[in-house]
Structures are given as structure tokens and as C-alpha cells.
Amino acid sequence: MANWQATVNENELQDSNPTPVTIEGQSIVLCKVNGEVAAFANTCPHAGLPLDGGHVDEDGVITCPFHGYTYHVCTGKNTTFETDPQLQTFPVRITDGKVEVQVEE
Numbered sequence: 633m634a635n636w637q638a639t640v641n642e643n644e645l646q647d648s649n650p651t652p653v654t655i656e657g658q659s660i661v662l663c664k665v666n667g668e669v670a671a672f673a674n675t676c677p678h679a680g681l682p683l684d685g686g687h688v689d690e691d692g693v694i695t696c697p698f699h700g701y702t703y704h705v706c707t708g709k710n711t712t713f714e715t716d717p718q719l720q721t722f723p724v725r726i727t728d729g730k731v732e733v734q735v736e737e
């Protein structure tokens with residue numbers, strides 16, 4: 633069964649501004665990109681460090697603040713080394729203005 637968890641109001645998110653939230657003990661980053669909200673793990677696949685201090689460009693690519701690896705926040709695609717691990721992403725929906733994220737049970 634889907635496990636949707638409510639987080640912040642959508643209007644609290646600003647474009648390209650990573651916002652960390654904790655969902656069931658898991659650190660997840662929300663980020664609005666061109667009006668769409670993406671949710672991804674606050675863990676860089678390179679060395680496991682947090683991504684929420686990274687810069688997100690207008691195409692939705694985040695640059696990790698530690699060693700500069702880049703990932704697309706909507707698809708999780710590693711845009712530095714395509715064969716390296718991808719960023720974990722989560723399904724998102726908006727319900728009554730609230731951002732809901734689907735996490736595993």
C-alpha cells in the first residue's frame with residue numbers, strides 16, 4: 633500500500649531552493665524546479681554526505697557541495713558519471729496545497 637506522508641505547504645518552496653525535511657526518520661530534500669516539486673534522498677551516492685547545501689540550476693541539476701558530483705533532482709540521473717549510482721528519488725503529489733511524498737512502508 634502506498635505510504636504518502638504530508639510535509640510542507642507547496643507555497644513554502646521556492647524554485648531551485650533545496651529544503652530538507654524528515655519523513656519517518658529519513659532525511660529527504662524537496663526542491664521546486666520550474667513549478668514542479670521533486671523529492672530526493674539527502675544523501676549523495678558518491679560518499680553519503682548531505683546534498684541539501686547544494687546548488688540547483690534552472691534545469692534541475694544539483695551540484696553536491698562536497699566533491700561536485702551532479703544529479704538531476706527529478707529523475708535521479710547522475711549527470712557527472714552516468715554509470716555511477718543514481719540519486720534516490722521519491723514520488724510526489726500535492727494534496728490541498730500540501731506536498732506529499734511517498735516513502736516505503
Ligand code: FES
Pocket residue numbers: 676677678679680681696697698699700701
Ligand atoms: S559526497 Fe557528494 S560528490 Fe562526494
